[in-house]
Amino acid sequence: MGNPWIAIGALALVGLLIPVGMMGISKLLRPSVPEQGKRSTYESGEIPTGDTRIRFNIQYYMVALLFVIFDIETVLIFPWTVIYRSALENGVSLTRTLGPMLVFIGVLVVGLGWAWRNGAVKWVRSPRAETQKDAR
């Protein structure tokens, strides 16, 4: 049995060489007719206005913050799932294997409930969008 990570590295190499190869083939095939007009970005046929670094909904930031918390939590759950069954089979009681994890998940669920109540996962509307909705 060889080291599996060498094999994974080999596949990573092949997985990168395939798209690079396709880029190379395309480079040989495709024409190049540079022209300023077709280089403008697509904005439904209009000349693009303003910068791309636009203001966007704060919701994207809120869910990213939430994600960091819950992602670390999944990392901590991984080792527990691996040892859970063998610990039970070796006679460790359910209160000692499942109990602490219930507390851990419970704390997280309370945190999620708090974020939920604070509106962290509720889509934020701008005041203007709200008045437009009321006017309808």
Next chain:
Amino acid sequence: MTLSDTIAGLLGLNANDPLQFGIAAIIASTIVGTFMLVNVAIAGPWAKRKITATFTDRIAVNRIGPFGLMIIVADAVRLLSKELIVPEKVDRPAWDLAPLVIAGSALFGFAVIPMGSGIQVADPEVGLAYVFAVASLASVGLVMAGYASNNKYSMLGGLRAVAQNLAYEIPLVLTGVSVVLFAGTLQLGNVNAANTIVGAQQATLATVGGIEIPSWYAFVNPFAFMLFLVANLAEVGRNPFDTPEAPTEIVAGYQTEYSSVYFVLMYLGEFIHIFLGGAIIATIFLGGPAGPVLPGIVWFLVKIWAVFLLTQWARSALPRVRIDQLIEIGWKGMLVLSFANLILTAIIVGVVV
């Protein structure tokens, strides 16, 4: 025995020598990579059109070759020979690397997937963690594409893509590890290796009318299976969760500004990703490449194509959810349900053992 070991044995190479084993592994990777690309080539330019056409009562491609199959070659040449238009003020390195990241990262996952008949490049002990890790790398590529394109639609598409993947990543992983509670290992293994995720699914669950039903985790825990199917649809960004691309809202999202080979690579990456999702579902819920009579590789193909058909069905039949609905379904629905599933599974295992 993985495919890399088999090839090393056939060529008389020493598997313990990193260089010699590396050569065997590259040959094995090329076989697996080409095999998946053939699947994608059939799925992308041909099967997808045919399936959607059948759903909408049309005929679709039928001019070139039998059943229009030669459209695959024609489309490959056509797309690769398009001019590559580089829009103004794109962030050059990121804009060029994004298609590479999207297409490459989707292929990485197939390193550990057991495809039956001894086809599996590697079998590390943390196979499941690895496959989840590389499957989510694509999000980085989507953000790169969206942010570097210098286009407002791309920007919004990239933001939506990352918000969606964040919302569904945790339910996906939590539901995925609930099978680890049964198996007690992260190693994907193969049909014959008992203490692995695939091997553990070969035991008999029940006998109905003389037919032995294997303990595939889709049968043992159907609730987790359904959750995983939905989370997977969102993860690969297919309907009803294709908000990052949403052609009727933001043109094509993060891929608006891509043409020529970059466009091909974006699409290729998405399709490999659908098949990777199908392969993960097949491996951890549908008994891997196991099945009666036919060889393993055929059953593996049947299972991943079944998942592909399901995504295409959803694409034709279901309306798209809005971005705010998507976030709410993810954080308020799926996350709570996946916690419930994890605890439920732990209690079931606790009672059974």
